[in-house]
Amino acid sequence: MGGHYMKAAIDLGTTNSLVMIRRNGKNELVPNQFGEYSTPSIVTVTEDEVFVGEMAYAKEVLYPQSTFRLFKRDMGSNQTFGERKITAIELSAMVIKQLIKDVEAFTNERVTEVVISVPAYFTDEQRQATRKSALICGVEANRIINEPSAAALSYYQIDKKEGQFLVFDFGGGTLDATVVDIFDDIVDIVAIAGNNQLGGHDLDMIIEDAFIECHPVLANISSDSKKILRSKMEKAKIALTTFPEVSIDFKYENTNYNMKLTQQDYINKSEPILMKIRKVVAQVLRDAEIKAEDIDDVICVGGSCKSIIIQNYLEDLLNQRINLMPNPDKVVIDGLGLMVAIINREPGYGNTILTDVCPFSLGVDVIGDIYSPIISRNTTLPVSRTRHYVTINDYQRVVRFSVYQGENLVASANKLLMSGEAPVIMKKKGAASVTVTFTYDINGILDVAITGDDVKKEYHNQVVTNKIITDQEVARMMPYLKLIDKSESSNREILLESRFERLNMELMSQSQERLRDLFMTFREEKEGASKGKLIQLINKVNNQLDDLERSIFDPFVKENNRH
Ligand code: ADP
Ligand code: MG
Numbered sequence: 001m002g003g004h005y006m007k008a009a010i011d012l013g014t015t016n017s018l019v020m021i022r023r024n025g026k027n028e029l030v031p032n033q034f035g036e037y038s039t040p041s042i043v044t045v046t047e048d049e050v051f052v053g054e055m056a057y058a059k060e061v062l063y064p065q066s067t068f069r070l071f072k073r074d075m076g077s078n079q080t081f082g083e084r085k086i087t088a089i090e091l092s093a094m095v096i097k098q099l100i101k102d103v104e105a106f107t108n109e110r111v112t113e114v115v116i117s118v119p120a121y122f123t124d125e126q127r128q129a130t131r132k133s134a135l136i137c138g139v140e141a142n143r144i145i146n147e148p149s150a151a152a153l154s155y156y157q158i159d160k161k162e163g164q165f166l167v168f169d170f171g172g173g174t175l176d177a178t179v180v181d182i183f184d185d186i187v188d189i190v191a192i193a194g195n196n197q198l199g200g201h202d203l204d205m206i207i208e209d210a211f212i213e214c215h216p217v218l219a220n221i222s223s224d225s226k227k228i229l230r231s232k233m234e235k236a237k238i239a240l241t242t243f244p245e246v247s248i249d250f251k252y253e254n255t256n257y258n259m260k261l262t263q264q265d266y267i268n269k270s271e272p273i274l275m276k277i278r279k280v281v282a283q284v285l286r287d288a289e290i291k292a293e294d295i296d297d298v299i300c301v302g303g304s305c306k307s308i309i310i311q312n313y314l315e316d317l318l319n320q321r322i323n324l325m326p327n328p329d330k331v332v333i334d335g336l337g338l339m340v341a342i343i344n345r346e347p348g349y350g351n352t353i354l355t356d357v358c359p360f361s362l363g364v365d366v367i368g369d370i371y372s373p374i375i376s377r378n379t380t381l382p383v384s385r386t387r388h389y390v391t392i393n394d395y396q397r398v399v400r401f402s403v404y405q406g407e408n409l410v411a412s413a414n415k416l417l418m419s420g421e422a423p424v425i426m427k428k429k430g431a432a433s434v435t436v437t438f439t440y441d442i443n444g445i446l447d448v449a450i451t452g453d454d455v456k457k458e459y460h461n462q463v464v465t466n467k468i469i470t471d472q473e474v475a476r477m478m479p480y481l482k483l484i485d486k487s488e489s490s491n492r493e494i495l496l497e498s499r500f501e502r503l504n505m506e507l508m509s510q511s512q513e514r515l516r517d518l519f520m521t522f523r524e525e526k527e528g529a530s531k532g533k534l535i536q537l538i539n540k541v542n543n544q545l546d547d548l549e550r551s552i553f554d555p556f557v558k559e560n561n562r563h
Helices: 054-059 088-107 124-136 147-159 200-214 216-220 223-242 263-269 271-288 308-318 328-343 471-486 492-506 509-526 531-553
Strands: 005-012 016-023 026-029 043-045 050-052 110-118 140-146 163-170 175-183 186-195 245-252 255-262 297-301 362-366 370-375 383-390 398-405 415-423 433-440 446-451 459-462
Touching: 005 088, 005 328, 016 088, 016 328, 026 328, 043 054, 043 088, 050 054, 050 088, 050 471, 054 492, 088 110, 088 124, 088 471, 110 124, 110 147, 110 328, 124 140, 124 471, 140 147, 140 328, 147 163, 147 175, 147 186, 147 297, 147 328, 163 271, 163 308, 175 271, 186 271, 200 216, 200 223, 200 245, 200 255, 200 263, 200 271, 223 245, 223 263, 223 492, 223 531, 245 531, 255 263, 263 271, 263 308, 271 308, 297 308, 297 328, 362 433, 370 383, 370 433, 398 446, 415 446, 415 459, 492 509, 492 531, 509 531
Parallel strands: 005 110, 110 140, 163 297
Antiparallel strands: 005 016, 016 026, 043 050, 163 175, 175 186, 245 255, 362 370, 362 398, 383 433, 398 415, 433 446, 446 459
């Protein structure tokens, strides 16, 4: 490994993760070991192996109980996964580790720092969880960037258009709507709203529910079969972007189940999701105190924006054309790369300033458990705010307070961040006063200070300190991370074989024959092939499998042509 140290930008997605570096003043997307620029956020952890990305996707059929997805939704919660009780933080660490490994293989330089993006709606705790994942991998993660900020930056770089924009990021597991203001080289976040339990995954579920409604016997199938069913539903959904009608087949215990679904049916069934989208968009416009017509452009981000249904719905809702970025799923990572350029103060990037907003209110409790916000939601960061409070009892010795995050009027109904106290000079009630100062920075670190003439000993505390992981946490993860490090970097052949296995379980019997033919030919041609030839062969077979998969939903392919 070279002597250089570098920063890498990571879009740690619910469904897909990407990694970008800066080289020669340019953004450079880093391919994974299979040459793909996007790595599925899927992890398989077995007794003695750890797989991340495509490998895990392929292994899911073999190890359904040890393969995990969508864990980003559980960042910061106590939810654990599988027999080994792995947390979302640890699973994310494995993804980060894999991405870092890909960068190191690609550049021959060591990654020491990462800039990671998170949904704007992530709570403070979830942001800290994300930092933890990076720290477990032994890299610094001081900058946690909101995905829409990154997207806006990328958009601005391309269009150089100033104004007020709506960033609509609809990915696999989260929806974020953000109003950003771009003016004079400043990208300012005006308001954010979101739903971190709403994504493309829910559209898959709509189709799955319809399928099960059609074939109730499938309601209680094993979780392994459920996973195959679900990935079938996702493929059907993507096919519905291109075809007005799809025919979905699913094989279970030697019986074939089929359902035809038209785009219109699908739109009707998606109504509840569209309503939830509407709610989020309405919320962000309200918070920004603007109307739909005040928006200069709608920036569509995230894989689910490739769906015609979503595009049409947004255009109808906002009554204007939307801007489909060339690659909705690479907008965030592109902006993150630019963010690294700004942090590095590369020539030409020194002037851009990125502000952020506090996604929730921060405050203290006052008499009767009433919540008194000090920094209100959507305040531009960094910020420092001060409020004065007086004592409520005669000759009170100390002022006790709790710091909360949230929007509830009842203080204790919000999320408790910390409690503290400061001794005060004893006076009649209302006569002693204290000054509470909240300083909140762009990295989500809240500094609390209690000062004032009546305060005998000043109180200073930070909710988040830099040392947020313990040695035990790191030690527990070491064996897993080592396995990722060790994993063969030429896994392409294994991956292809697993893909065959997976397809074999997914395909209907007619296509299975074709699959078997391809597999036998592959086996034969592989014998004695040189390394270069083998890679060519693998690429060819992968293309054939792509065609085979595509034909599954193509209504114009006749059954007998599938052989
Ligand atoms: P995340 O940021 O959550 O990791 P992405 O932005 O990569 O997610 O989006 C992943 C989602 O996009 C998945 O739910 C996937 O099914 C969906 N998706 C990808 N391509 C299409 C398509 N052509 N039509 C509809 N949905 C799509
Ligand atoms: Mg995303």
